[in-house]
Amino acid sequence: MPLKRVVIPVLLLAAPVPALAGPWLRAEDRTFLSTSIEIDAEGGLSDGGGFYGSIYAEHGLTDRLTLGLDAGGHEDDMSKAIAFLRWPVGATDRPLRLAAEFGLGMARETFALRPGLSLGRGVALGDTPGWISVDSRAVIIDSFDGVLETDITFGLSPGPDAKVILQLQTGIPTDSAPYAKLAPSYVHRIAPGYHAEIGVVAGVAEADDFKLKIGFWHQF
Incomplete structure (x- = not known):
């Protein structure tokens, strides 16, 4: 078994996926760390199936500026590692929030x-x-080659210890x-x-995979 097939999943699971990005910034000196792994539901790791692991982190530099890291990869390589800054656009005391961010790093080894x-x-x-x-987000590589990504997230907190989340990833x-x-x-x-x-993560258009997702969040 290649060394990277062992090292990468260990690193991903040892680090404590977003407490969900969105336009809400971290409070000053507050940190959020998250790790998740998506396992092929049909093959599984023991049968040679693939996985995708991710690490996501945010730290409040100030109440109006959040520093973050978004990294992820498959069993053989890291497919992205992006450091970013996020800041509010307009007032932060209104019900509808808007935030901008700018990141740079590596995607597809570029x-x-x-x-x-x-x-x-x-x-x-x-x-x-x-x-x-x-x-x-617009991931721009190789002279405007890349991808435009949009995630739509709906979440509920039915109790103080529980959250139910539905996300559409496009x-x-x-x-x-x-x-x-x-x-x-x-x-x-x-x-x-x-x-x-x-x-779970289930493909609905141009993606027919079905994966089990396990994640851990840590806020401090």
């Missing part, structure tokens, strides 16, 4: 730029609080057909500052 915009607001379903957000690559995936998950607090996530 230098990449990643500007983005996030829009979101708190909502309620009956007495259950929640939120909805739209995150769009992309428009410059060199292939647009794709879409559905990613429902359940998040539960397992200790102060720690959450566990379990869900």
Whole structure:
């Protein structure tokens, strides 16, 4: 077994996927760390099936500026590693929030730029609080080759220790057909500052894979 097939998953699981990006910034000196792994539901790791692992981190430099890292890869390589800054656009005390971000790093083993915009607001379903957000990013590599990604997230907090999340993940690559995936998950607090996530990722357009997702969040 290649060394990278062992080292990469260990690193991904040892680090404590977003407490969800969106336009909400981290408070000053507050940090969020997240790791997730998506395992091929048909093959699994023991049968030689593939996986995708990710590390996501945010740190509040100030109340109006968040520093972040978004990295991920398959079993044999890291497919992206983007450092970014996010800041609010307009007032932060209104129900509808807007934030901009700019990132740079590597994607497909090539230098990449990643500007983005996030829009979101708190909502309620009956007495259950929640939120909805739209995150769009343009990953620009090789003279405007790349992909336009948009994630639409709807979440509810039915209890103080639980979150139910439904996310639609879409992309428009410059060199292939647009794709879409559905990613429902359940998040539960397992200790102060720690959450566990379990869900699935299912292709619905130009993506027919079905993966089990396991993640861990840490906020401090």
